[in-house]
Amino acid sequence: MTIPAPLLALADTRWLWLLVPVALLAVLYLVVQKRRSRYAVRFATLPMLERLVPRRPAWRRHVPAVLLLLTFVALALAAARPEVDEQVPRERATVIVTVDVSLSMQATDVSPDRLTAAREAAQQFVRGLPDGFNVGVVEFAGSAAVLAEPSPDHDQAIAALDRLELAEGTAIGDGVLTSLAQIRALGEQTTAEDGTDLTEPVPAHIVLLSDGSNTVGSTLEQASAAANELDVPISTIAYGTPDGRVEVDGQTIPVPVDQPSLDALADATGGNGYAAETADELDQVYEDIQSSIGYRTEPRDVTAWAIAIALVLGMLAAGFSLLWFSRLP
Incomplete structure (x- = not known):
């Protein structure tokens, strides 16, 4: 799983030294308040103080000073150029939807069966991807086949998912390598059909759905090494x-999911490993993947907000001081 980035970061922390004099001012204020209380008690009797000093909540005299100190803190943070992470839609990317069509995908532990539910969820996933994305479809059982080459024509990918057919074997490694070959071929092109320059590298991602273990073809280690080579x-x-369970030649064969192997493949390539036991869970997984692939995180400068907060705090300090004490702090 990905680790969320900090909500707030500072582009230039060297300016934080401005907080030192702010802290000194706070200490000085506390010292002055302590001395003032000591002198008041020393040179006046308590009955006299009650007649000379208007009765008002003691906390009021501290409010303008606290707001003023907070103003200085906000200004110091503004000097350090605060930034927040913002999700920005990607304009271009390549996504290969790689689907297991081994015989175990006819199991009905997921209604109406694993393959039908997987097809419908994958089609919904493709519909939700940004228009500028290249989307391709690869199926694998005993071998892998390209049903749709990656292209911005998402209808082509959706139609290809309707052509998924069951077959024997589970060649997960070959499915990955075939998907990578499609990504590599697209990267070797220099111009798309619409005239878009393809020489600039664009992010690529493989979304692989399977319910079993790798039984034939290339190993998962070979697949992950090839994926890491292409990043x-x-x-x-x-x-x-x-x-x-599935029925094969009159025999009932258990087909449990091999999640550890799939999680290991995802971890080895910097992807995310998911598990889904129902059609609804699968839809949610695809939504999560869609969000992570379709957006990138970029820092956004919020210095203006820090300055605005400082101005508001400063104006509040002045306003309360004038209202309660008829003077500026």
């Missing part, structure tokens, strides 16, 4: 329940 993360979805 392509793989997000895996372990789909199904531990109690899944």
